[in-house]
Amino acid sequence: MKKILALTLAVLMMFSLVACGGESTEDEFKIGFIMLHDENSTYDLNFINAAKEVKQKLGLSDDQVVIVTGIPEEGDDCYNKACELAEAGCDIVFADSFGHEDNMILAAKEYPDVEFCHATGTKAHTENLPNFHNAFASIYEGRYLAGIAAGMKLNQMITDGKITADKAKIGYVGAKPYAEVKSGMTSFYLGARSVCPSATIDVKYTDSWYDYDLEKEYADQMIKDGCVLISQHADSMGAPDACEAAGVPNVSYNGSTAAACPNTFLISSRINWAPYYEFIIDCVKNDKTIPADWTGTLQTGSVELSALGTACAPGTAEAIEAAKQKIINGELEVFATSTWTKGGQVMTTYMADVDSDAAFTGDTEVIKDGAFLESEYRSAPYFDIDIDGVTTK
């Protein structure tokens, strides 16, 4: 009984403490970010850095930019956090991880006056909520260009006599066999093949977006299996570290890993989220409508390439620049059907699962005028074809 009394007193004391510290509610603009992991994940670091960059650029104060890290995809933490941010006066709530989407939709329904923006999601264009939005970038263009650096490196190894042309095998550590990963992997591979036609690629999926040990282990395994160059779409430093230890060139993602892997780092592509953040902030401040889907491109500054690593083959910078200009002026389509086959055939039609309905069947024709039109019908990628030359291990 006395224990209970003591507990009650303690709780009361805590309440009274809190009651004193009431926060002033201003009408100033406020944005809240919900991140899956913290800075240790290259994926989340990329979002966090962009948030800090925009905060500084727009001169926002600490109170105006709230960054919450470590909110899991499973359960209702994201929903509660999103509602909490909305209640705390945020005009925009942004979430960075694919699995946050359903939670964000629930929160968006509850707070119609707050804009909920979600990176990498797929449901905004079918959900028809005026305050729920998806965003992504045409990162396949960046991947393609990074692939050119890989292809150039393979060519250098062939000319130096380190490998023969038929041994130009790339290893790719993927997170999940999901369109986002397959689209990135394929565009990277097509970029590499555009300069090194004999290149092949092995893919291993970890079934997790962040698993340092497994990513490292898979990279090691593929190096043992004869892969002479590694790239990855998974969020830890596992693969780059394995490459550095083994002296195998690595194309990384989400930002440069040159500092940790000075000898093997080639190039990294990343989505720069700052342009999107600026765009939605501008929309809210000036009463403009945020579109259901927004796709950043090379032109908007959303698709970025890092500085080249010292391990890059000579001529890489020029080759990338030339291809980049071709992409920008429309001469080069990354997924042009003339550059790849499936089962030995050039594809002329493909129904992609663009609308997330219950059936998960293809609903939209995405091959038109000799190219697979990625990110045309929604921002998140839907290229999920295993093309010839790709081997899933």
Place this chain on the structure above:
Amino acid sequence: MATEKKTAAHHEPLFHIAKRDQMVWWKAWIIRAAAILLALVVSGVIITLLTGLNPLNVYGEMIKGNFSNNRVFWMLLQKTSVLLCNSLGVTLAFKMKFWNCGGEGQVLAGCIAAAACMIYMGDSAPNWVIIVSSLITSMLAGALWGGIPAIFKAQYNTNETLFTLMMNYVAIHLVKVLQVLWENPKNSGNVGTINRASQAGWLPKLFGMQYLITVLIVAALCVLVYVYLKKSKHGYEINVVGESQNTARYIGINVKKVIIRTMLVSGAVCGLAGFLLVNGSSAPTVGPNTAGGQGFTAMLVAWMAKFSPFAMVLASALIIFLQQGSVAIATKFGLHRSLADIVTGVILFFIIGCEFFIQYEIKFRHKKGGVQE
């Protein structure tokens, strides 16, 4: 003379530790309060040294992170309830000195059953039917997950610690398989929010409060477990089996039956936690992290509270308070979550450590002891 001195010193060390008699309750609580204060001071020093922040602001933010608005307060209540439910579950087995390390798996088994009911009955059955089915099947699933190691323990005397631990991994991988089966959207490997549009099988709000049902269920359960352990014949049998199986046999208790029965109940209670985690969530889903390590945290809670159901309310509330507080301070000060974990670690260390000084006393060697003689 010199040798005598040495042997005397050897026989009586600088200090020795002796078990205390039962300490008066208020003295014990003074020690606990002192431990918390000391923990706050030590963490404060660490915070200031590492970040230069005023520790009082940091603690204030931790409190705010749990009490500053209705939503965080209800989350504190809900998470405490689920953790408590889980702790009550493992405690039933612990009382019998059956080291049920399988809380995590038993919760997950419950989650799977609850989610399955929601997914397969979502379109066809009325809401209450889905909820009742989820409730019953999740408890059965938890009982099954707890019962299997118990049967092997009772029949073949297998090691229950290892067996229950292994059952966790079986459950985790089972969820991973089901994630592929139930994924939404396709190939994402995520189940997504189950019945997001229809909300079929979601626990309803009571008096407009989202998590009130969860809190009430666990509050009732807490009393029930207390009565079961303290006042019922079953509870008595659990105690005796825990103290000495031979004694139990001697007085005619069917030890095998008690082990199996208790683990079925223990697993069922953990399975109930799974039901609360899925149906009781604001966004029901299932995945390998749905239990989020709670099955293990529950063991900590049970030990901290020395298996007393009511003390477990405090212990689980403290753990959740620290967890939510750590998110709040990481957000407010832009600190790395690890710092919050350090603070949590220090506080738990002191709280658990102080129990030693409640149980034992340190007796120093008397200065005018045998050494001089």
